[in-house]
Amino acid sequence: MPEPIDSAEDSGDGGLPPIPGKRYFTIGEVSELCGVKPHVLRYWEQELPQLSPVKRRGNRRYYQRHDVLLIRQIRNLLYDQGFTIGGARQQLSGEGAKHDLNQTHQVLRQMRLELEEILQILRR
Numbered sequence: 001m002p003e004p005i006d007s008a009e010d011s012g013d014g015g016l017p018p019i020p021g022k023r024y025f026t027i028g029e030v031s032e033l034c035g036v037k038p039h040v041l042r043y044w045e046q047e048l049p050q051l052s053p054v055k056r057r058g059n060r061r062y063y064q065r066h067d068v069l070l071i072r073q074i075r076n077l078l079y080d081q082g083f084t085i086g087g088a089r090q091q092l093s094g095e096g097a098k099h100d101l102n103q104t105h106q107v108l109r110q111m112r113l114e115l116e117e118i119l120q121i122l123r124r
Contacts, residue, residue, distance in 0.1 A: 016072060018113045024054070024062040034071045044074055047085050050092045069106060 016035055027038045034041075045051050045061075051070055053061040063071075070092075077088040 019065060019068050019110055021114060024064060025068060027053075027061050027063070030063045030068055030071060033068055034075055036071065036075055041071065044071070044085075048074060048089055048092060072106065 017033060019033060025033065027041055030036075030041060031038045036044075041061075045053070051067065051074070053063045053067050055061055074088055074092070077083040077091055078085070083091060
């Protein structure tokens with residue numbers, strides 16, 4: 001796939017790569033997309049009930065786009081905003097949390113990049 005036109009992402013996602021237009025992602029792919037090691041993803045899965053990837057034969061995890069966005073949000077809460085696991089759990093469950101526009105902005109930015117990629121393909 002061609003590089004997105006606007007690859008400079010300056011809205012606080014830590015320069016993470018755009019999420020490809022796939023239905024399922026392996027734990028290794030998610031690790032690269034989110035800048036988090038696989039063992040950390042497995043730990044977060046145990047501690048945060050909102051994160052539950054599909055498990056198939058051999059107990060292999062398959063993450064969907066919404067899981068990747070959630071992991072990026074968790075990463076932001078823990079690494080950038082300084083929340084503890086318990087605090088992140090509360091934020092994600094909505095207990096006393098403000099509405100987080102960061103995820104909405106991230107989804108819109110991702111959609112824009114994908115639409116630009118489609119436009120480049122159509123112009124060929």
